[in-house]
Amino acid sequence: MAKRRRLLILLGPTAVGKTDQSLSYARRYDSPIISCDSRQLYREMSIGTAVPPEALRAEIPHYFIRDHSIFEPYTAGKYEVEALALLERLFNEGHETLVMAGGSGFYIDALCKGLDDFPSADPELRAMLMRRLGEEGVESLRMELKSLDPVSYAALDIANGQRVVRALEVCLMTGRPFSSFKTGSHKARPFEIEKIGFTRPRAELYARIDARVLKMVEDGLMEEVRRLYPHRALPALQTVGYKELFPVLEGEYGLERGVELVQRNTRHYAKRQLSWWARDKDIRWEML
RNA sequence: GGUGCGUUGGCCGAGUGGUUAGGCAUUGGUCUGCAAAACCAAGUACAGCGGUUCGAUUCCUCUACGCACCU
Numbered sequence: 001m002a003k004r005r006r007l008l009i010l011l012g013p014t015a016v017g018k019t020d021q022s023l024s025y026a027r028r029y030d031s032p033i034i035s036c037d038s039r040q041l042y043r044e045m046s047i048g049t050a051v052p053p054e055a056l057r058a059e060i061p062h063y064f065i066r067d068h069s070i071f072e073p074y075t076a077g078k079y080e081v082e083a084l085a086l087l088e089r090l091f092n093e094g095h096e097t098l099v100m101a102g103g104s105g106f107y108i109d110a111l112c113k114g115l116d117d118f119p120s121a122d123p124e125l126r127a128m129l130m131r132r133l134g135e136e137g138v139e140s141l142r143m144e145l146k147s148l149d150p151v152s153y154a155a156l157d158i159a160n161g162q163r164v165v166r167a168l169e170v171c172l173m174t175g176r177p178f179s180s181f182k183t184g185s186h187k188a189r190p191f192e193i194e195k196i197g198f199t200r201p202r203a204e205l206y207a208r209i210d211a212r213v214l215k216m217v218e219d220g221l222m223e224e225v226r227r228l229y230p231h232r233a234l235p236a237l238q239t240v241g242y243k244e245l246f247p248v249l250e251g252e253y254g255l256e257r258g259v260e261l262v263q264r265n266t267r268h269y270a271k272r273q274l275s276w277w278a279r280d281k282d283i284r285w286e287m288l
Numbered sequence: 289g290g291u292g293c294g295u296u297g298g299c300c301g302a303g304u305g306g307u308u309a310g311g312c313a314u315u316g317g318u319c320u321g322c323a324a325a326a327c328c329a330a331g332u333a334c335a336g337c338g339g340u341u342c343g344a345u346u347c348c349u350c351u352a353c354g355c356a357c358c359u
Binding site: 049073077159160265 | 312313315316317318319320321322323324325326327328
């Protein structure tokens with residue numbers, strides 16, 4: 001009889017305390033921790049992304065923590081493929097329950113439900129469209145999308161340049177409308193999925209965020225930022241905790257202001273995470 | 289005690305005799321390969337009393353508070 005395979009996903013807004021929770025769940029199920037965090041997976045960043053401490057990673061194997069490079073832009077699509085393969089391997093090694101922990105809602109959904117078979121971006125085309133976005137503005141790209149794919153045009157966030165570019169690039173690459181790739185169906189997964197969401201009262205969460213940012217600075221965040229400064233234009237560094245601190249190095253404003261901005265943007269981020277999960281009825285919420 | 293200036297939503301800050309500046313914060317939301325990204329939306333404030341006026345946040349009186357200067 002086949003063993004019951006279960007993926008336990010621990011999710012929640014940044015700074016809620018997922019790391020501590022994942023530790024106890026991993027111990028309970030004798031599972032490694034599979035991270036689902038779009039920034040902690042870059043090896044060049046660690047303080048600003050609040051990766052789990054060294055000691056913890058020595059005790060329990062972690063995956064998708066600092067095992068990719070900022071020089072190879074990562075995407076939710078890659079995560080779906082790689083994480084699925086990893087899970088398959090780990091289940092085959094005998095695990096019945098695997099613990100996943102993370103805060104990237106889009107990545108979690110990609111893994112659980114799957115993305116449709118869109119082509120991935122062609123870097124040159126993407127760059128060209130982004131340049132046009134900058135030079136001509138969204139309006140011009142929107143008009144082009146309207147003629148190539150009226151369905152997407154109607155459905156898309158009309159002002160969201162990034163989305164318009166994505167839709168347009170798929171149309172141009174394939175000769176088919178972007179919308180024609182969307183099936184609206186979920187892929188089947190060869191394991192059960194259980195989601196536990198951790199949350200806290202808003203004020204408490206915000207206070208934790210503010211304190212954690214201060215702690216990061218104490219721990220040498222500015223050194224990390226300085227080291228990454230030459231790469232500040234990379235997509236991976238368009239990240240809270242870094243993008244606000246590069247201007248400090250340039251003397252645009254002081255460290256104090258930089259810290260305030262990181263705190264603020266982290267709060268915004270936490271709110272967006274909560275908003276993403278608000279409509280996911282499969283999550284069992286737990287107040288910490 | 290006197291004179292002058294000021295008092296705008298959580299904060300900053302413009303402005304007007306009659307379609308509610310704006311920014312930040314806050315709150316809500318969107319999301320199919322950059323997602324810690326990108327984007328959308330919401331709140332109806334003019335210190336208080338009275339007056340002038342068809343109508344006052346805007347003009348006038350007084351009161352309170354703040355600042356400055358004078359005796």
